[in-house]
Amino acid sequence: xxxxxxxxxxxxxxxxxxxxxxxxxxxxxxxxxxxxxxxxxxxxxxxxxxxxxxxxxxxxxxxxxxxxxxxxxxxxxxxxxxxxxxxxxxxxxxxxxxxxxxxxxxxxxxxxxxxxxxxxxx
Numbered sequence: 001x002x003x004x005x006x007x008x009x010x011x012x013x014x015x016x017x018x019x020x021x022x023x024x025x026x027x028x029x030x031x032x033x034x035x036x037x038x039x040x041x042x043x044x045x046x047x048x049x050x051x052x053x054x055x056x057x058x059x060x061x062x063x064x065x066x067x068x069x070x071x072x073x074x075x076x077x078x079x080x081x082x083x084x085x086x087x088x089x090x091x092x093x094x095x096x097x098x099x100x101x102x103x104x105x106x107x108x109x110x111x112x113x114x115x116x117x118x119x120x121x122x
Contacts, residue, residue, distance in 0.1 A: 003120050006042070008032040008052040008064060009082070014105075018051060018082065021109035022116070035064025044073045049120045051112075052099075054083040054090065065097040078119040082107065 005027045007018045019029045030047065032038025034056040050068070054061040061081055068074045080101040081094045091102050101115045 002026065002028045003048040004028040004030060004046060005049045005051060005116065005120070006030040006032060006038060006047050008035065008038040008050060008056070008061065010034050010053065010056040014053070014082075017109075018112065021113060025113050025116070027116075035059025035061065035067065038064060039067055042068070042071070042074060047074065047077055049116060050077055050079045051082050051116075052079060054081055054085050054094065062093055062097050065094065065099055069098045080112075080115055080119065082112065
């Protein structure tokens with residue numbers, strides 16, 4: 001069974017780069033332009049992992065993680081924050097909200113896929 005991963009990023013080019021890496025590794029990819037858009041698209045279907053930016057318009061990544069964790073269907077869905085933010089305080093805020101991993105941009109696709117494989121267990 002193919003695993004489904006949602007990418008949440010306001011940058012279309014970043015969604016495309018991450019999407020190409022994930023599709024190349026055999027994952028099905030869903031996309032959200034920001035936290036609000038992603039929440040609207042998450043309608044109870046099984047999503048194995050979410051990769052989210054932190055700095056986005058409408059709803060930032062940390063607010064998105066907090067809102068997502070309130071939804072019973074996604075309470076235990078692992079989340080990787082993929083962001084330019086490298087400050088410890090931001091990482092702690094993301095972890096407190098429920099993020100499981102933090103990958104700083106720019107990143108190597110294999111670095112991201114390694115984190116995905118660790119969190120996207122059967």
